[in-house]
Amino acid sequence: xxxxxxxxxxxxxxxxxxxxxxxxxxxxxxxxxxxxxxxxxxxxxxxxxxxxxxxxxxxxxxxxxxxxxxxxxxxxxxxxxxxxxxxxxxxxxxxxxxxxxxxxxxxxxxxxxxxxxxxxxxxxxxxxxxxxxxxxxxxxxxxxxxxxxxxxxxxxxxxxxxxxxxxxxxxxxxxxxxxxxxxxxxxxxxxxxxxxxxxxxxxxxxxxxxxxxxxxxxxxxxxxxxxxxxxxxxxxxxxxxxxxxxxxxxxxxxxxxxxxxxxxxxxxxxxxxxxxxxxxxxxxxxxxxxxxxxxxxxxxxxxxxxxxxxxxxxxxxxxxxxxxxxxxxxxxxxxxxxxxxxxxxxxxxxxxxxxxxxxxxxxxxxxxxxxxxxxxxxxxxxxxxxxxxxxxxxxxxxxxxxxxxxxxxxxxxxxxxx
Amino acid sequence: xxxxxxxxxxxxxxxxxxxxxxxxxxxxxxxxxxxxxxxxxxxxxxxxxxxxxxxxxxxxxxxxxxxxxxxxxxxxxxxxxxxxxxxxxxxxxxxxxxxxxxxxxxxxxxxxxxxxxxxxxxxxxxxxxxxxxxxxxxxxxxxxxxxxxxxxxxxxxxxxxxxxxxxxxxxxxxxxxxxxxxxxxxxxxxxxxxxxxxxxxxxxxxxxxxxxxxxxxxxxxxxxxxxxxxxxxxxxxxxxxxxxxxxxxxxxxxxxxxxxxxxxxxxxxxxxxxxxxxxxxxxxxxxxxxxxxxxxxxxxxxxxxxxxxxxxxxxxxxxxxxxxxxxxxxxxxxxxxxxxxxxxxxxxxxxxxxxxxxxxxxxxxxxxxxxxxxxxxxxxxxxxxxxxxxxxxxxxxxxxxxxxxxxxxxxxxxxxxxxxxxxxxxxxxxxxxxxxxxxxxxxxxxxxxxxxxxxxxxxxxxxxxxxxxxxxxxxxxxxxxxxxxxxxxx
Ligand SMILES: Cc1cc2nc3c(=O)[nH]c(=O)nc-3n(C[C@H](O)[C@H](O)[C@H](O)COP(=O)(O)OP(=O)(O)OC[C@H]3O[C@@H](n4cnc5c(N)ncnc54)[C@H](O)[C@@H]3O)c2cc1C
Ligand SMILES: Cc1cc2nc3c(=O)[nH]c(=O)nc-3n(C[C@H](O)[C@H](O)[C@H](O)COP(=O)(O)OP(=O)(O)OC[C@H]3O[C@@H](n4cnc5c(N)ncnc54)[C@H](O)[C@@H]3O)c2cc1C
Numbered sequence: 001x002x003x004x005x006x007x008x009x010x011x012x013x014x015x016x017x018x019x020x021x022x023x024x025x026x027x028x029x030x031x032x033x034x035x036x037x038x039x040x041x042x043x044x045x046x047x048x049x050x051x052x053x054x055x056x057x058x059x060x061x062x063x064x065x066x067x068x069x070x071x072x073x074x075x076x077x078x079x080x081x082x083x084x085x086x087x088x089x090x091x092x093x094x095x096x097x098x099x100x101x102x103x104x105x106x107x108x109x110x111x112x113x114x115x116x117x118x119x120x121x122x123x124x125x126x127x128x129x130x131x132x133x134x135x136x137x138x139x140x141x142x143x144x145x146x147x148x149x150x151x152x153x154x155x156x157x158x159x160x161x162x163x164x165x166x167x168x169x170x171x172x173x174x175x176x177x178x179x180x181x182x183x184x185x186x187x188x189x190x191x192x193x194x195x196x197x198x199x200x201x202x203x204x205x206x207x208x209x210x211x212x213x214x215x216x217x218x219x220x221x222x223x224x225x226x227x228x229x230x231x232x233x234x235x236x237x238x239x240x241x242x243x244x245x246x247x248x249x250x251x252x253x254x255x256x257x258x259x260x261x262x263x264x265x266x267x268x269x270x271x272x273x274x275x276x277x278x279x280x281x282x283x284x285x286x287x288x289x290x291x292x293x294x295x296x297x298x299x300x301x302x303x304x305x306x307x308x309x310x311x312x313x314x315x316x317x318x319x320x321x322x323x324x325x326x327x328x329x330x331x332x333x334x335x336x337x338x339x340x341x342x343x344x345x346x347x348x349x350x351x352x353x354x355x356x357x358x359x360x361x362x363x364x365x366x367x368x369x370x371x372x373x374x375x376x377x378x379x380x381x382x383x384x385x386x387x388x389x390x391x392x393x394x395x396x397x398x399x400x401x402x403x404x405x406x407x408x409x410x411x412x413x414x415x416x417x418x
Numbered sequence: 419x420x421x422x423x424x425x426x427x428x429x430x431x432x433x434x435x436x437x438x439x440x441x442x443x444x445x446x447x448x449x450x451x452x453x454x455x456x457x458x459x460x461x462x463x464x465x466x467x468x469x470x471x472x473x474x475x476x477x478x479x480x481x482x483x484x485x486x487x488x489x490x491x492x493x494x495x496x497x498x499x500x501x502x503x504x505x506x507x508x509x510x511x512x513x514x515x516x517x518x519x520x521x522x523x524x525x526x527x528x529x530x531x532x533x534x535x536x537x538x539x540x541x542x543x544x545x546x547x548x549x550x551x552x553x554x555x556x557x558x559x560x561x562x563x564x565x566x567x568x569x570x571x572x573x574x575x576x577x578x579x580x581x582x583x584x585x586x587x588x589x590x591x592x593x594x595x596x597x598x599x600x601x602x603x604x605x606x607x608x609x610x611x612x613x614x615x616x617x618x619x620x621x622x623x624x625x626x627x628x629x630x631x632x633x634x635x636x637x638x639x640x641x642x643x644x645x646x647x648x649x650x651x652x653x654x655x656x657x658x659x660x661x662x663x664x665x666x667x668x669x670x671x672x673x674x675x676x677x678x679x680x681x682x683x684x685x686x687x688x689x690x691x692x693x694x695x696x697x698x699x700x701x702x703x704x705x706x707x708x709x710x711x712x713x714x715x716x717x718x719x720x721x722x723x724x725x726x727x728x729x730x731x732x733x734x735x736x737x738x739x740x741x742x743x744x745x746x747x748x749x750x751x752x753x754x755x756x757x758x759x760x761x762x763x764x765x766x767x768x769x770x771x772x773x774x775x776x777x778x779x780x781x782x783x784x785x786x787x788x789x790x791x792x793x794x795x796x797x798x799x800x801x802x803x804x805x806x807x808x809x810x811x812x813x814x815x816x817x818x819x820x821x822x823x824x825x826x827x828x829x830x831x832x833x834x835x836x837x838x839x840x841x842x843x844x845x846x847x848x849x850x851x852x853x854x855x856x857x858x859x860x861x862x863x864x865x866x867x868x869x870x871x872x873x874x875x876x877x878x879x880x881x882x883x884x885x886x887x888x889x890x891x892x893x894x895x896x897x898x899x900x901x902x903x904x905x906x907x908x
Contacts, residue, residue: 001808036820086820100804104819104829108808126858128649128726135699136728138843138883138890142860153864154895155878180895224696225887264824267653 001110004101006030006080007324010117011087011265014042015306016297016313017119018070023317024117025077029324032080034087034101034111040074041067042121043144043298044306046151049172051199055307066306082106090116090269092290097269115292115320118266118280119313122259122298124169130257132164134221137228143169143256147176156180158252162230163187164218167390168196168304170256175204177254185248186211188218188232193364195256195390197304218253219245227251259302269293276343277301283348284332284355285319286312294320301345301358304392308358315356331407338373338416340365342389349413351405355397361387361417369418370395375411377403387417423447423586424781426605426615428593428629430454431462432569433757434621435576436769442583443789446781449613450577450585451605453592455885456845458573460623462762463848464698464730466647466676466687467569468661470760471508471561473528473536474671481740484764484771486531489563491766499575500795501568502679507660508564509539509548511555511715517665521559524666528561535562550658550716564661566679569762570848576765578838579793583786588613589839590885593622596632603633603750617781619752619772624695624733626755635748638741640755642695642731645687646704650723651856654683662715671759673711675719680851685712685719687730698729725856732758740764742771744779752776796834798850800826821869822862824855832866836873844884846870867891 008024010017013035024031039045044052047063054060057069074081085103097116101109124142141149141157147169149155161177163170166189174184187205192215194201205212219233230253233245261279263271272289274281279300280288287294296316297309332348337359344359361368368387372380372395379401387393397413405411425441427434430452438450454460469489475482496503512518521538528536537543537560544558545551581587591611596618597604606612622629627640650656657677664672670689678684688704705727712719735741735756745751752775754768761768777783797810799817811818816829827850835849843859846852846866853859853866867890870881882888 001804036823084819086823088820088826100807102799102807102811102818102820102828104811104815104817107811107815107818108804110804123857124860126725126860128724128858131702131705131721131724131727133700133702133705138888141863145860145863148864149891150895153867155864155867155891156893156895157891159892219702220699222699224698225883225885226889 001108002106004032004109004111006032006111006113008115008117008320009034009111009113010119012042012119012121012297012299013040013081014119014121014297015044015067015070015309016121016299017042017117018074019310019313020117020119020296020317020320021079022070022073022077023314024320025079027321029321032082033074034082034085036084036086038084040071040081040083046144046148048151049176052306055305056310082109085109087265090265092269092293095292097292115294115323117316117320118271118288118293118295118299119297120262120265120299122302123262124255125258125260127255130255132218132221135223137223137226139223139227139252140221141252141254143167143173143254146254147173150176150180156182158182160185160250161252161254162218162248162250163254163256165189165256165258166194166196166201166212167256167258168200170254171196171200171204173254173256174210175208178208178210184208184210185250186213186232188213188216190215190217190235193388197390221253227253259298261299261302263299266295266299274343274347277345282346283329284346284350284353285323285329286316286346287319287323292323301343301360304390308392308394312358333405333411333413335413335415338371338414340417341415344415349397351402351411352399354399356394357397357415358392358394359415360392361389363417364388365417371416371418372397373414374403374405375409379403384417421614422602423449423613423615425449425617425619425776426451426603426613427619427621428605429460429621429623430457430573430577430587430589431460431621431623432458432573432576432762432765433623433754433768434619435573435580436765437619437621437754437772438580438585439576440769440773442580442585443786443791445784445786448580448585449615450580450587451591451593451613452587452589455590455842456840457577457587457589458570458848459844459884461730461733462573463570464647464728465569465645465759465762466674466684467567467678467762468508468676469503469505469565469567470763471528471536471564472531472533473524473559473561474666474760476527477530479739480742481760481764482531484740484767485760486533487767487770488760488764492565492567495766498792499572499579500793501571501575503565503567504679505563505565506677507560507562508663509544509660510559510663510665511544511551512558512665513552513554513556513714515556518557520665521557525559528559533561533563536560537562548658548660548662550656550718551662552715552717566661566676567762568679572762574838574849575793579791582793583789593629593632598633601750617750617752617776617779619754619776621754621757623757624731626733626753630745630753630755633745633748633751635745635751636753638735638755640733640735642692642697643734643758644690644692644697645730645732646700646708646727647684647686647730648705648708648724648727650683650685651725652681654720654723656716656719656723657681657683658716664711664715673708675712675716682725683723685709692731695731698731700727700729726858734758742768742775744775750779752779796831798831799828821865822850822852822855824857824861825851827852829869832869833873836870841870841874841876842882842884843890
């Protein structure tokens with residue numbers, strides 16, 4: 001068995017893994033990326049539309065272009081990259097971690113390292129998860145799979161399409177499927193507001209006259225071998241008044257009903273998960289409950305913009321360097337979500353350092369305010385022009401903004417949206 | 419051509435497959451006819467996968483006798499055929515003293531039937547056997563001989579063994595006509611193919627009544643009884659160590675909590691009389707029912723863990739017993755109809771029983787000296803330790819390519835499935851478990867499409883989920899653009 005030893009190994013070579021790896025390598029530590037696919041880039045490789053990099057590079061790139069910049073950086077820094085290698089069961093043996101990489105190229109690899117960065121991304125929720133009744137014919141795809149089939153493999157998965165869920169991938173696929181010459185009959189969304197970014201609603205639906213059915217669900221699927229049609233019903237028909245169900249004749253259903261961090265190997269390594277995010281619970285350094293194992297990107301929580309993934313992952317890479325250097329974190333206190341906040345990350349903050357937070361709102365609101373309190377004392381109040389669940393909010397809390405804290409108290413930081 | 423088969427078996431579910439394998443031990447020409455493009459695509463793929471404990475039915479019924487016999491045969495069968503099977507035991511949980519009275523009756527029935535090790539339990543014993551049970555349990559029954567099996571793998575391995583010993587399998591052979599001339603049956607398919615045989619076995623599940631008609635044999639009606647089941651993630655908190663039954667009502671065993679052999683949890687099935695033999699749709703109402711009643715047994719059952727749902731139709735006959743007999747109107751035909759639960763459990767015994775009936779009907783059975791009951795086990799990367807894995811990958815690098823990440827299935831296993839004739843997405847799924855985990859194929863479908871194309875030479879639009887009509891891909895991007903590009907430029 002081939003033995004491989006590194007200061008740090010990054011599992012997953014998407015935008016998160018690459019950004020973290022570059023930071024670690026820049027600091028002079030030995031570091032490798034293990035990626036199961038044949039190329040670095042992760043989900044970005046199939047996102048051939050533009051809109052990436054507006055924050056990070058201040059220009060508009062396609063997914064593969066955005067990825068390419070990091071792939072180049074990974075090459076320049078001479079990082080070891082193991083492609084077509086899948087990581088299975090991580091073992092935590094105190095100061096050393098170890099795991100196996102399965103590969104048809106390298107055979108079985110045994111890695112040992114002082115730290116691990118989890119950057120495995122997320123998976124899509126599927127029909128079973130939303131429990132749509134009806135038959136189980138072919139023609140039901142998750143939107144991300146369809147995106148992969150069309151954009152990378154060049155396969156068209158149907159002719160008459162209905163899309164369930166107005167998440168970004170669903171919206172982008174509505175436009176993409178129109179472009180490849182199929183007919184998109186509509187997008188069905190259970191919530192009274194769209195789940196994706198506003199710009200995607202405009203550019204992918206409005207511009208193509210694709211109907212968006214808000215407050216509706218697909219209540220039934222039929223077709224014996226292949227999908228033949230679906231019933232679209234208003235939510236809560238009783239009070240729906242004159243709104244009635246209607247049928248759409250389609251041969252394909254694309255599901256864009258949410259993403260879930262893919263933490264199977266994290267769980268096996270003993271990492272504690274947060275039920276709100278589906279990702280790991282992390283301290284101010286993005287370190288999980290297992291010492292030396294860090295997490296960033298979509299495996300930590302689902303991001304809507306890759307720019308935030310990059311930013312978060314670079315911070316994660318820096319934290320790994322501190323850890324490898326033996327710098328102790330010092331004081332850390334808990335963070336909790338307050339009014340109208342689904343979750344806030346990280347789950348701990350460091351009052352002696354600069355902190356960056358990401359939070360997911362629970363409400364749609366214009367002219368909202370972000371309010372951050374420590375032990376009930378307000379430390380930040382900030383205007384937010386518009387909040388909605390599909391758009392993540394981020395903010396920084398600098399050392400100077402944190403009042404002196406008594407170590408005898410809980411010093412819990414609470415974030416709310418008013 | 420004088421290619422006359424000794425026996426033609428119609429239907430390659432667990433019943434037909436068990437019969438075929440049993441007959442393959444003798445010097446006979448046997449053909450197994452199946453209308454679908456793969457075996458086990460009927461009821462035998464959509465059920466609870468329980469090897470029953472022999473206490474649900476009274477000793478006077480045929481199904482009860484075959485259930486007990488079949489159950490005992492599973493250990494030997496698994497040693498030869500390597501399908502996933504575990505004798506995890508069965509519990510029946512009583513939640514009131516009223517229910518406990520029924521449990522006592524079941525216990526007496528089990529003792530009478532000869533259910534090995536059956537035990538009447540008080541509350542403490544029940545909770546120590548299964549701490550996840552509802553604390554309100556007052557007592558119950560423990561049948562340690564009960565178990566769980568992966569039903570399609572059982573059927574696949576039975577068929578593989580039968581074929582290895584000379585049985586011919588014809589899939590996509592939908593029987594729609596039978597001509598009887600003298601001592602010969604001429605059985606024809608919708609595609610116009612005909613096979614000729616001296617004996618025939620009707621193991622057509624839901625269609626056994628129609629097949630019987632084609633032979634001008636007994637008239638009976640198979641009524642589908644629908645069962646919906648919900649499958650939950652391997653990490654579900656509700657995973658129990660034994661199968662948990664409620665106390666049955668007079669016409670149903672009730673809805674259960676099942677720890678599958680592969681480590682997922684399943685709840686169901688419902689029981690609903692329907693008309694349409696093709697109605698495989700799940701409904702919202704039943705979803706509520708299943709979860710309500712599963713939670714009564716095991717409170718930690720949660721709908722948040724669902725990964726998929728499916729429907730199976732029980733091929734029920736009036737009277738609810740199996741009908742396995744030599745046809746009185748057509749004496750070279752053996753009927754194996756009405757094989758509803760415990761059909762899976764009884765299958766190995768049905769194989770024996772039908773063999774004996776054929777003998778009675780005049781078929782001469784002469785043992786084959788070179789009969790080999792065992793098939794080769796297929797190594798599966800998720801089941802082996804790293805050292806074995808390393809050796810496997812060294813010998814065949816595609817064992818290192820993990821195609822299905824949720825269930826850890828390698829490319830080598832998928833190629834093996836295709837080589838064994840499972841060339842649809844569902845066939846590969848049932849043989850390997852790829853696409854069966856929590857992402858339900860979201861990550862691996864495109865990879866499997868590629869492997870099928872490479873191994874079979876099919877083009878992507880010829881690949882189906884489970885046979886004709888269930889296509890996946892309509893065409894390629896740019897097929898029409900290429901046309902316009904050349905048109906514009908040149
Ligand atoms: C379908 C989709 C569309 C998007 N569209 C946009 C958009 O239009 N604009 C925008 O700004 N953002 C978009 N995003 C968001 C953003 O691009 C992604 O969130 C970001 O790229 C995720 O990066 P990641 O590295 O965390 O995950 P991924 O890119 O998913 O990378 C994870 C990598 O880990 C590998 N991996 C997983 N498990 C293992 C294992 N066990 N062993 C080895 N390797 C493993 C995977 O193969 C994958 O390459 C989109 C996201 C998705 C999912
Ligand atoms: C919801 C549910 C749960 C169950 N749970 C259990 C359990 O836990 N334990 C247990 O022991 N039993 C259980 N059963 C019962 C068990 O599944 C069945 O008894 C068993 O699978 C029947 O097998 P079969 O081969 O007779 O039928 P099938 O598997 O249906 O096989 C019949 C085959 O005949 C083919 N066929 C039909 N017509 C034609 C034709 N014209 N030409 C060619 N081929 C044809 C079909 O395509 C099919 O493949 C359950 C059943 C259901 C529905």
